[in-house]
Amino acid sequence: PTFGWGVWFRENEFQAILDWKKLSDYSQSRLFRQKGGSEYVVVEDFYDYVTSTSFQKNDRIRIEKPSFREIMYVKNMVNREWGKTPHSCILYHLDSLNLSDYSTNEIEAIFCTD
Incomplete structure (x- = not known):
């Protein structure tokens, strides 16, 4: 596979598989903080209109994409x-x-x- 996805967790509970390409612009923004390697933490609550997803502060997204x-x-x-x-x-x-x-x-x- 050449594609990747984001695995979204809230309070250590799986929420959904996300199209990371649609969220990737956020990974460089103030809305996410890179926690380590391929894991990002949501810094503040926000609604993403592209993916129709409501994120909360401290949600985690782990990026899984083959190198x-x-x-x-x-x-x-x-x-x-x-x-x-x-x-x-x-x-x-x-x-x-x-x-x-x-x-x-x-x-x-x-x-x-x-």
Whole structure:
């Protein structure tokens, strides 16, 4: 997968899976504070009209998106398992927003068959 999502928690209870691309502009704003790595904390209550979501202060969103390294790990694991058996590598959800997170060299490496 080339897509990612946000896993939203309120008081340590799962709330929803969010389209992180729609929220990503907020990650750089005053509404979120990066807690560490891929986790963000809501700094103040707000309503997001794009996602129709009402966030409360201290809600947490954990971003889950595969890195190039993780994609290559899975590709290499599949290649070891399948060996010479014909198989293909596909990327999904293939769109310009998701692909923009990877360089041209990385995309070429994913599709390289050697």
